[in-house]
Amino acid sequence: MRRLRVGLIGTGTIAQSAHLPAIRRLADELELVAVADVRAEVAADAARRYGAEAWYTDYRELIARPDIDLVDICTPEFLHCEQAVAAAEAGKHVLCEKPMASTLEEADAMIAAARRNGVKLMIGHSRRFTRRYREVARLIREGAVGEVRLVRENERRPRAMYGRLDLPVGHWTPEGGRPWLASSAYSQGAALTNAVHETDLARWFTGQEAVSIYAAARITDPAGEVPDFLTYVITFAGGALAVAEIVNQLPADYPYYHMLEVVGTEGLIRAADPPMSPLEVWRPDGMAYPLNFGHLLHVDDAYRDEIAAFVRCVREDRDPPLDPWDARQALALSIAAVRSSQLGQPVLLASLEAQGEGA
Amino acid sequence: MNGRAIGLIGRGTALASLARAVREQPGLRLVGQVEPGALPPGADVVVCAGLYGYERVSVAAMALETGCRLAVPPLPATDERGHEALASGLVVQVSPLLGYAPLRELAERVHRGELGRRYGLFAAYHFARNAPTPVDDAFADLLHYALEALESRPVEVYARRSALWTQEADTWHAILRLEDETLVTLEVAAALPAGGPEPERLLVEATGSDAVIRAEPTRQAVVSIGRGGMTQAVPWMPEPGEGYLEAALARLERPDPPQELRGLETLRALWAAAAEGRAMRI
Numbered sequence: 001m002r003r004l005r006v007g008l009i010g011t012g013t014i015a016q017s018a019h020l021p022a023i024r025r026l027a028d029e030l031e032l033v034a035v036a037d038v039r040a041e042v043a044a045d046a047a048r049r050y051g052a053e054a055w056y057t058d059y060r061e062l063i064a065r066p067d068i069d070l071v072d073i074c075t076p077e078f079l080h081c082e083q084a085v086a087a088a089e090a091g092k093h094v095l096c097e098k099p100m101a102s103t104l105e106e107a108d109a110m111i112a113a114a115r116r117n118g119v120k121l122m123i124g125h126s127r128r129f130t131r132r133y134r135e136v137a138r139l140i141r142e143g144a145v146g147e148v149r150l151v152r153e154n155e156r157r158p159r160a161m162y163g164r165l166d167l168p169v170g171h172w173t174p175e176g177g178r179p180w181l182a183s184s185a186y187s188q189g190a191a192l193t194n195a196v197h198e199t200d201l202a203r204w205f206t207g208q209e210a211v212s213i214y215a216a217a218r219i220t221d222p223a224g225e226v227p228d229f230l231t232y233v234i235t236f237a238g239g240a241l242a243v244a245e246i247v248n249q250l251p252a253d254y255p256y257y258h259m260l261e262v263v264g265t266e267g268l269i270r271a272a273d274p275p276m277s278p279l280e281v282w283r284p285d286g287m288a289y290p291l292n293f294g295h296l297l298h299v300d301d302a303y304r305d306e307i308a309a310f311v312r313c314v315r316e317d318r319d320p321p322l323d324p325w326d327a328r329q330a331l332a333l334s335i336a337a338v339r340s341s342q343l344g345q346p347v348l349l350a351s352l353e354a355q356g357e358g359a
Numbered sequence: 360m361n362g363r364a365i366g367l368i369g370r371g372t373a374l375a376s377l378a379r380a381v382r383e384q385p386g387l388r389l390v391g392q393v394e395p396g397a398l399p400p401g402a403d404v405v406v407c408a409g410l411y412g413y414e415r416v417s418v419a420a421m422a423l424e425t426g427c428r429l430a431v432p433p434l435p436a437t438d439e440r441g442h443e444a445l446a447s448g449l450v451v452q453v454s455p456l457l458g459y460a461p462l463r464e465l466a467e468r469v470h471r472g473e474l475g476r477r478y479g480l481f482a483a484y485h486f487a488r489n490a491p492t493p494v495d496d497a498f499a500d501l502l503h504y505a506l507e508a509l510e511s512r513p514v515e516v517y518a519r520r521s522a523l524w525t526q527e528a529d530t531w532h533a534i535l536r537l538e539d540e541t542l543v544t545l546e547v548a549a550a551l552p553a554g555g556p557e558p559e560r561l562l563v564e565a566t567g568s569d570a571v572i573r574a575e576p577t578r579q580a581v582v583s584i585g586r587g588g589m590t591q592a593v594p595w596m597p598e599p600g601e602g603y604l605e606a607a608l609a610r611l612e613r614p615d616p617p618q619e620l621r622g623l624e625t626l627r628a629l630w631a632a633a634a635e636g637r638a639m640r641i
């Protein structure tokens with residue numbers, strides 16, 4: 001069986017912490033041919049570490065290569081549409097990081113480009129491939145808790161979370177300023193950065209479309225320009241609710257964790273990290289969790305499974321396990337959360353669509 | 360006999376625990392305990408526990424009529440008489456959740472400024488689906504606790520009151536923005552399976568730049584893993600009387616009617632938000 005040939009765009013944090021190691025683990029099926037990143041030294045270093053034969057600073061050169069079957073996009077979301085559409089037009093299958101895009105118009109353009117060019121498109125909602133969430137989904141499917149009526153996932157992150165991983169690269173800081181994630185020119189904040197995971201899980205677990213969302217947000221990082229704290233309530237068509245509180249700027253050493261509860265008509269499911277912290281250290285000045293990142297969500301396996309699933313669907317010409325429409329709808333909820341937090345009122349999803357307000 | 364004369368109104372385990380706490384505390388004298396509908400005679404102050412929302416209002420009204428000083432669990436927003444009673448300064452509200460030592464500790468640490476710059480407070484209060492606790496009363500209790508812990512004025516609130524798995528309201532969700540920007544997220548749900556291993560579950564997590572303070576006062580269990588698989592029993596609940604009594608007496612010592620009324624006004628705004636499906640400014 002010929003190995004599929006992959007080119008990866010954006011060799012930053014998520015690429016180096018998850019995608020590139022996962023591609024290496026799938027070496028029997030995948031060959032990393034080239035990488036691209038606007039930061040030349042970062043691209044060159046990633047190519048060397050992960051054995052890509054070429055690196056580029058212009059992603060279009062990567063896409064122009066006829067020997068690449070699929071493109072893995074790991075750049076900031078405002079670039080996803082441009083790069084995914086270009087890759088699709090060049091006949092490449094596209095795996096793209098979440099959030100799908102920064103507007104609904106862009107998300108729709110990505111879906112249309114994939115269709116037009118007969119290529120597969122999958123958005124990397126990694127939690128769909130995380131064992132914990134797959135197990136929760138299985139229990140729900142088997143009727144363990146009856147009809148799902150309430151989904152709550154809280155997410156907690158310490159400041160500079162990725163600093164702990166000791167990666168050879170940090171976040172991209174355009175114009176040498178603050179990281180793009182904290183800059184209003186490039187990011188819309190926690191609603192898209194992390195809460196798009198929760199909005200996706202809520203749709204997945206309830207199996208319903210959302211009607212409205214109320215969200216409140218704030219900027220807690222003194223150096224930040226976009227909200228890093230978000231709390232919301234989603235109301236679904238069947239009356240179910242989903243709730244989340246996302247906090248991103250907690251003291252260093254606080255565990256990166258998620259706390260999920262799913263309540264159904266017949267029972268409930270809980271999946272929370274703190275009791276599973278694999279290493280805790282107690283000292284006179286407090287408690288530390290030196291090993292709490294990466295292990296708890298089985299991150300490596302999730303990305304390996306995600307990429308392997310996409311490779312399978314390309315090989316077997318099947319639909320991707322996560323329909324791009326689902327990613328688009330999770331994005332719609334996240335954009336609605338941004339809107340709601342700005343308006344101070346609930347936002348109807350239908351009004352977002354009617355106004356074409358993805359921008 | 361000397362000592363401060365304490366009368367009690369209420370029923371059930373909450374009252375029994377409170378009575379024990381009064382008896383055990385030097386300087387206090389228990390002069391009587393009655394069911395709602397009457398006031399215990401001869402009391403300097405009266406403390407209530409284990410009352411339904413509507414009973415809380417009627418004892419508050421009775422206290423107002425007779426000039427009795429009374430500590431009562433948070434009043435529901437739906438009755439005008441509560442407003443008058445709180446405005447008089449004779450009646451003070453105390454959240455039964457202050458009976459839990461970890462929650463008192465959390466509030467004290469927040470007051471001491473341990474959070475640094477405050478971000479938010481998340482609280483989830485779950486109890487059994489067949490528990491006698493009305494979800495509206497539990498919501499008032501949790502709200503009151505949260506506002507007291509944070510000591511800042513709510514300026515914008517949103518709420519959902521839903522019947523998610525039964526015919527009647529079984530959940531409350533609320534988001535409050537406080538004057539100091541702290542965001543409060545509250546969830547009250549009669550969600551735990553009837554007859555399950557946990558009668559009640561509470562999680563409060565306050566977040567800030569310098570600390571996360573997390574309290575789970577009901578999380579104590581005996582877990583057994585054996586031939587029958589895993590079972591978990593929570594055979595006891597912490598004794599709430601002592602902490603609740605201390606909070607009630609402290610509040611009666613220094614009534615703060617504007618603060619009490621703010622709590623009631625916030626609860627009203629939350630009911631209005633839930634009814635109208637939009638956020639309310641206070």
Ligand SMILES: NC(=O)c1ccc[n+]([C@@H]2O[C@H](COP(=O)([O-])OP(=O)(O)OC[C@H]3O[C@@H](n4cnc5c(N)ncnc54)[C@H](O)[C@@H]3O)[C@@H](O)[C@H]2O)c1
Pocket residue numbers: 009010011012013014015036037038039042057059074075076077079097098099124125126170171172173180192193
């Ligand atoms: N699935 C998950 O759980 C998860 C986790 C983290 C990040 N992400 C997503 O991954 C994406 C990237 O996030 P990150 O944290 O890795 O950011 P990052 O800044 O660490 O990495 C982005 C990389 O893209 C490069 N880049 C910028 N402009 C480019 C361009 N025009 N062409 C090529 N490369 C360019 C940057 O130099 C940088 O190396 C985001 O969409 C983010 O939401 C997903």
